[in-house]
Amino acid sequence: MAATCDESIAAVDPAGAAARRRRPRDRRRPPAPSPPPPPTPQRISSEELEEALRHHILDREQMFQMGYPLDADPHSNKAVMYVSKRPRRPQPLYTWDVNAPEFVPGGSQSDSGRGSWGSTPRSDSDEEADTVKHECVRCEKPFRMTRDGEYLVEESCTYHWGRFTDGRYTCCPTVVGSRGCTVARNHVWSGTKAGMHGPLDGYVRARSPRGGVYAIDAEMCYTTAGMELASIAVVAADGRTVYKTLVKPNSPVVDHNTRFSGIRPRDLARATKTLRDVQNDILGFVGTDTILIGHALENDLRVLKLIHFAVVDTCAMYPHPRGLPMRRALRTLCEDVLGRSVQCGGGGHSPVEDARAALDLALVKVHQERAQRMRLTHHHHHHVLHLQPYDPLVSAA
Ligand SMILES: [Zn+2]
Ligand SMILES: [Zn+2]
Known part of the structure; x- marks a missing residue:
């Protein structure tokens, strides 16, 4: 499903660089054998995908309501954010x-x-x-x-x-x-x-455009300073993992939150990258216009301390029938829309699996919208999406 625009993405995608930067000891699992390429029911160019996703980019008002970190002043590195009760x-x-x-x-x-x-x-x-x-x-x-x-x-x-x-x-x-x-x-x-926060220090943001579409998922653990980034995965629009690392929290860990984060104490013990390292790595391939996809992405951007505006949130793409602050869980969305289960393994969430789930949810929405438009013009056209858990982590769960 996700391998729909690999050739054009490859031109703008620094996956190779990101992969070279990755240190073997930061990987949670040994590299799995490459999964067979998933079926591609319908190809879409990366330009088409970016254009289609642009209609789903949150505006500042939506971002504020959902609790995204925003810039205190235009171009400022200081963040403000609203945290709802x-x-x-x-x-x-x-x-x-x-x-x-x-x-x-x-x-x-x-x-x-x-x-x-x-x-x-x-x-x-x-x-x-x-x-x-x-x-x-x-x-x-x-x-x-x-x-x-x-x-x-x-x-x-x-x-x-x-x-x-x-x-x-x-x-x-x-x-x-x-x-x-x-x-x-x-x-x-x-x-x-709960309430308004800011101006907050320690945030970063991209300074120049780089294009591209990535899905992102961060896992957090509880430290004495609250929730901190402990693991992150970035997946390209063709489903490839372009960045994945464990992150050493800045404050002492109180609870690894293993049930949800999938992070075991022994994993984090060997983490060497700090939040600052990860911010630098991310800004190596995320530009001002790079579209980031995620589910409740404001949580990821908060712990990443990343101010970013080209965001597509599957919470907003598939809103809860009762509206905000109600949100549909990634797990139920995946079952309903993708017909596959995620987050059901005993090991907690995998950031790669969750990032791919958000990506596939966004791709399905884009394909549905295209199919809708085509049905309006060609009544005989009928598009069927073939989705399967091609990710070995998914199949193993
Ligand atoms: Zn308690
Ligand atoms: Zn209970």
């Missing part, structure tokens, strides 16, 4: 004792390693002035950290890892309001609070 999840009907026998580590599906579980709750008056209050993104409990990123109280996090949808959690058959089904060693925070 997270939708509340139903809370447990009672508070529980973290020292109760059922909280003994080992008997639970813990996301992270063992730790010290005895906690000594403090009253508010004990809190030092030099602490920051955060809200846990998993269980929504408030917790405090020092400005150096130390937990004031060591307390485990009990939560439902699934989405809350249609009155139930997707992780377990429990009744709403019951205690979480998963226990992790620490509470974690997102790194951003």
Whole structure:
């Protein structure tokens, strides 16, 4: 499906350079044998693809609403962004004792390693002035950290890892309001609070046009500073992986978020690239006009600290029937639109798989629109899309 414009993309695509820059030790998996080329039901030139995708590029207003980092001033490297309030999840009907026998580590599906579980709750008056209050993104409990990123109280996090949808959690058959089904060693925070942020430092942006279309997906882990970039994959419009690396977070990791990120502690331990390295690599092939495709791409651009305007977001391409802030999950979109499952392996998400999923969703939309136009002019024309999980990572999942 995705191999629809390989010959023309190759001329503008620095895949070779990106591949040479990649260090073998940064690869999560050994290089897989090249998959057989997928069927190409309908070819489209890269110019045609770029033109078709341009109609889906978000405008600034949409980007602002969706929480993308925007430039504080034209051409500025400082970012501003609006973070909307997270939708509340139903809370447990009672508070529980973290020292109760059922909280003994080992008997639970813990996301992270063992730790010290005895906690000594403090009253508010004990809190030092030099602490920051955060809200846990998993269980929504408030917790405090020092400005150096130390937990004031060591307390485990009990939560439902699934989405809350249609009155139930997707992780377990429990009744709403019951205690979480998963226990992790620490509470974690997102790194951003609801509201306006900025001007923020550390952001980069392209300075000159380079053309091209890429799909991008980043995986994050939780550090003492919130969500940080831990892994990234960039896929060209023909489905080739042009960039893939693990990233060493700047702050100490609290939770590898393995269930979602697919990143295991031993993976990240051998990561050598920093965010700054990755930003430099990305700007080696992403220009001001380069179209970046992703699903809820604002999260990726936030952790990448990349200000970019030519973005196509499959969340906006396939909106939720109830509109924003509701979004359709990548997983359900893939099942509905592509007829394939992603993110169902035990190893968590693969950024290559997720980037290809976003790419294929965008390509299907483009093909559907072309087919629609052709049907309007030639009634007898009927286009059938053949999609298959050609990626060995997908087939293995
Ligand atoms: Zn659950
Ligand atoms: Zn928590």
